[in-house]
Amino acid sequence: xxxxxxxxxxxxxxxxxxxxxxxxxxxxxxxxxxxxxxxxxxxxxxxxxxxxxxxxxxxxxxxxxxxxxxxxxxx
Numbered sequence: 443x444x445x446x447x448x449x450x451x452x453x454x455x456x457x458x459x460x461x462x463x464x465x466x467x468x469x470x471x472x473x474x475x476x477x478x479x480x481x482x483x484x485x486x487x488x489x490x491x492x493x494x495x496x497x498x499x500x501x502x503x504x505x506x507x508x509x510x511x512x513x514x515x516x517x
Contacts (some may be wrong), residue, residue: 478510479511486512496513497511
């Protein structure tokens with residue numbers, strides 16, 4: 443019985459460590475600052491306006507736990 447409890451506890455510890463590693467990896471991959479992707483810059487503006495533009499909170503979109511800010515120039 444003690445072995446089962448020990449294996450269970452080790453499994454929970456390993457799962458917690460793995461989840462922590464995944465969170466750090468996700469933060470690095472999406473360049474997250476407080477859950478905001480690419481430090482609040484509009485990912486589309488790099489292509490449409492050919493320069494980095496800060497997005498607005500009013501134009502925020504959340505996708506799979508990551509929030510993106512967009513800048514709409516009113517066209």
